């Protein structure tokens with residue numbers, strides 16, 4: 301079974317509310333989509349969000365990489381040659397990892413379809429049910445508490461609280477949110493690089509002093525500041541430290557683990573450059589006894605589904621799930637085998653990603 305063609309599109313999904321972090325504000329998911337077709341009628345789908353503030357990949361760059369380098373390299377390739385096809389994708393051009401992730405997702409989708417297995421089974425199997433957190437955008441405290449209440453009413457039992465935009469008021473913001481909802485939802489903090497190490501230690505110490513327990517703190521300091529991460533860990537505070545923007549790929553994950561610079565690693569397909577790379581990071585973390593989070597950017601139900609399948613197959617090492625892209629969207633335009641119903645993600649037994657229809661997509665010529 302050979303790849304006979306590829307098609308590119310742009311998927312647009314309005315968000316329920318604007319998504320606000322220390323790095324950016326957006327009100328719409330607008331992702332590149334690739335569909336790989338085979339000579340015997342199968343289609344595999346991949347998706348890539350343009351998260352310029354984190355990955356550096358714009359929509360134009362992603363589409364150009366897929367159209368000019370990655371897509372053509374895959375034409376005529378045998379779907380069964382998954383490793384070789386992923387190698388071609390990784391070597392097609394430098395950078396633009398989001399485009400590579402989209403292409404790999406489509407390749408894994410096709411490969412699993414050719415085996416007649418849902419992707420998570422082709423990856424080793426598991427129990428096809430996950431529970432994700434929901435991200436609470438950084439806003440004034442009252443709005444954030446209202447958003448936490450709304451999320452809890454939707455059934456979310458873990459919330460990822462965005463801070464780092466106004467460091468001076470973050471302790472008060474976190475303590476107020478903790479006082480309002482702790483005990484009804486596990487609280488995760490994500491500062492998206494908005495603090496420095498000294499500020500982070502001060503914030504976490506203030507939370508400890510107040511007896512306000514948080515499940516983890518994600519990427520408080522700039523991505524390149526490994527010394528800062530080490531200093532935060534050395535301060536011996538209660539909140540576990542999760543590396544996100546500091547841990548893009550296998551090499552960076554290894555550097556973090558070698559220096560013991562984080563308690564957990566957030567694996568994302570868009571940072572790693574696809575499933576093959578994300579699996580390698582998971583394997584490394586498993587060998588070092590480190591737990592991972594499976595995370596996402598602002599992703600719809602194609603790439604978030606692929607991440608969910610990977611997480612289901614590697615629950616031995618992936619213990620925390622932040623796959624809330626589809627739940628942040630106003631609707632889910634993907635008819636596939638993965639259902640995102642608020643906090644609960646389930647997968648049925650259709651092969652691959654089981655995608656039979658995608659609406660709200662503009663196919664490009």
Ligand SMILES: C[C@H](N)C(=O)N[C@H](CCC(=O)O)C(=O)O
Nearest residue numbers: 351435595596597598622624625
């Ligand atoms: C959407 C996901 N829960 C999330 O928060 N991801 C962010 C970055 C996403 C973005 O800016 O598009 C993160 O973990 O930092």
Ligand SMILES: [Mg+2]
Nearest residue numbers: 490518519544
């Ligand atoms: Mg993060």
